[in-house]
Amino acid sequence: MKQNKTVAFIYAHPDDETFGCSYLIRSISEAGGRPVLLTATRGDAGKTGHLGAMTREELAAKRDLELEKAIEILGIAAAEQLGMGDGKLKEVEPALLQERIAEFLTRHRADVVVTFPEDGLSGHRDHIVIHHAVNKVVYGGRAPSVQKLYYNQVGSYASDKSSVLRVEAGERWEAKRRALEAHQSQVFSVERVFGKLGAMVPPGHQFESFELAWERGVHYPRKEENSVFDGLI
Template sequence: MTKSRTVAFIYAHPDDETFGCSYLIRQIADEGNKPILFTATRGDAGKTGHLGAMTREELATKRDVELAKAVDILGISVMEQAGMGDGKLKEVAPAVLQQQIADFLRRHEADVVVTFPEDGISGHSDHIVIHHAVNEVVFGGQAPSVQKLYYNQMGSFASDISSVIWIEENGKWEVKRRALEVHESQILSIERVFGKLGPDVPPQHRVEAFELAWEHGVHFPKRVETSIFDHLK
């Protein structure tokens, strides 16, 4: 019997997992492996879409519900939130954030980690803080079970210095669309990226791309892969 693998998605806000990784997460779950999610904040500093004015606690509660629905749609096995300050991760002592991430990865014995690239995709400071925190944990050996680290990219991506794997939509747009829709408070940001959500896949979102940043101690190995599980021990 093939060993079940655990893939940890480490992000800053509710909805980060859905924007960039829905196809991959659903594929992992459908193949009998275990996608798990760590979210550093509850997203209480975000916008409210068409829902009107909310206090930060009201928005946090709303986004908790939205995330729980998305987690169910995507097939995420475990979800944990650290409840740190939204928009304020750069004010958190790096060692504190790193410890929480490392504890999460160790407790669930993650084999593979997926997180933001260096620019955080959007340049959001919270995203960039998470990128560096995950690097410190993985590169520093604070989570010994981790064998590979990927950075997700929005849309198509290619590199001359590293390996990139593409996850095709292959019928999974409906899952991604449904997961995006339940993040109701963030609909304005969603429509800015994906347009009006409908049954047809937006042409620029037919794939999700992931760059192999680290494997068994080697940074940006160059190889051809067919799965994020290739070359695991």
């Protein structure tokens, strides 16, 4: 059942996939599934860490390379970038963003989608725009292959309205650590969230959690799950 099933990760910036989904991505690959990634921007409005001053184009090129390395470490089967304005997704015509997301999901015949929750996790405006665009596509039936939609979830690993899937770090922390290190320009953000990276899983990061928001027309179903593949037909 898991073999060749495709899980699509839809995010705003390079590194979003690594911060929130490394354990999940690795677990999908380990189970014989196919993780794919769509990133809306190249992250060229971000900081440069210890790399010094850069133009926006130089930073974009650097972050392209960082993402390529993280993709290889995590085992992502295919990745695409839309090249839209970093920090300016709210200015993008919603129909255009939705069209590009729907096209990506349809072309890859995605069975499952993972994206930001309503608050974007951090309140970032680009994250929130992606959340609403993905909802419009999935809930509107514009990607017919999609059976399930998950949101990143942080905190208690529990929800009052839905089921929450937890993915343990275990040996996957090493891949997450290396992927985080690959995003060199974002070292300050990495250290703010995870502290100094080392061999041990940082406190509070033993799990990644994901709320099941939708499954074949049912919003926030309550069910026991061990994997994003559970219940797929």
